[in-house]
Amino acid sequence: MIRADLIKYSLNSLRARKRRSFLTILSVFIGIAAITTLISFGQGISAYVEQISQEMGNDKLMVQARGFGFGPPSLDSNVRMDETDLDTIRSVKGVSEATxxxxxxxxxxxxxxxxxxxxxxxxxxxxxxxxxxxxxxxxxxxxxxxxxxxxxxxxxxxxxxxxxxxxxxxxxxxxxxxxxxxxxxxxxxxxxxxxxxxxxxxxxxxxxxxxxxxxxxxxMLVRAAPGVNPTELAEDVKDELRDHRHQDVGEEDFYVQSFEQVIATFKSILSIITGVVILIAFISVFVAAVNITNTMYTATLERTKEIGVFKAIGAKNSAILFVFILEAGVLSLIGGIIGVILGYLLSSVAGTAIAASGFGVFTPLFTWQLVVGSLVFAFLIGALSGLLPAYQASKLKPVDALRYE
Known part of the structure; x- marks a missing residue:
């Protein structure tokens, strides 16, 4: 059999077992939909952070007292930072302006x-x-x-x-x-x-x-002079303020952070959260992979005599292996396509609803790389899940396969 015939045979086999194929596809597209939705929101937030970072610039620092709190009826802090602290900051070498x-x-x-x-x-x-x-x-x-x-x-x-x-x-x-x-x-x-x-x-x-x-x-907001490293300037400002306020190292009652540090910290936290959430979504993909393996084992048993006939007329082990891996991969790919479409619809609807509530930061970003990556991932999951059943099918001996009841 030539490869085109093998592909046609695989697709016909899937169509002949529509109910089982549908249940397998269902388990795949739920996982892919969850993953694409979550990744699209993660990419959207990352893009927003990057945009804000560019608008703010990386040449700025923020100084604030420890212990300030927000809430009615006033913004309050037990720590005072006044004009003398501001003058101290302005006197630090490398500070362009501060207010x-x-x-x-x-x-x-x-x-x-x-x-x-x-x-x-x-x-x-x-x-x-x-x-x-x-x-x-x-x-x-x-x-x-x-x-x-x-x-x-x-x-x-x-x-x-x-x-x-x-x-x-x-x-x-x-x-x-x-x-x-x-x-x-x-x-x-x-x-x-x-x-x-x-x-x-x-x-x-x-x-x-x-x-x-x-x-x-x-x-207190600070801009670093051109050519000055904001992170290093933050340490200099911290040292000068500590001396001005007569405090020891580690006993400061204020924070000094560059916006570069703030953005880096936020991105790190975002990556961890996104990773954990996607890991949870991968559980459904794992379940789908087990389901595909089980489906392909069943298909192997049902078609044992067919395998025997193919081998009897000269089909090679590689051809049998190709047929079953292709079936598993196509099953998963169809689930992936539906999952990507569903993920796009879910993220669009959720993004619109969230934006309407005022949280424009949570706008999903659906890129072609995400679409292609999700489809390739879905196909590979299916192909790998069907590998062991396909291997066992390819190793069946023609005589044993033809005798199978």
């Missing part, structure tokens, strides 16, 4: 509705670019804040959506109350991709100090 950022939780009132929101105050006059790069903020509509403005705010993207924060969307030049202080809406930032950041409120440093009198900075 502090205040943060409180405020009661926001609009049209007789009250909500809690995170309010951040920064030096927009001198460090607007640094601030917006660090938090990946782009103005969606309106005008940027000027440094001396004390009565205007910029709002996160969700404030301009109906039923998202307030029942009615806030418009440009609307008035809102924050802890009973009146502010006019100057503009809105574009969507960042998560409900928290898209619900923040931003005002100038002068507005924060005059209206709310915060006692200490929540964060």
């Amino acid at each position: 502090g950022m205040y943060g409180i939780t405020g009661e926001v009132q609009f049209n007789d509705q009250k909500k809690y929101g995170y309010l951040f105050g920064s030096d927009y006059k001198n460090y607007r670019k640094l601030l917006e790069e660090v938090f990946a903020l782009d103005l969606d509509q309106g005008t940027p804040l000027r440094g001396n403005e004390k009565s205007k705010v910029l709002l996160g993207y969700n404030y301009q959506l109906p039923e998202k924060i307030f029942e009615k969307p806030i418009q440009l030049r609307d008035k809102i109350l924050i802890n009973n202080h009146t502010f006019e809406v100057a503009g809105f930032y574009a969507a960042v991709g998560n409900p928290q950041d898209d619900s923040n409120i931003y005002i100038t440093k002068d507005a924060m100090e005059s209206s709310f009198a915060p006692e200490n900075y929540l964060w």
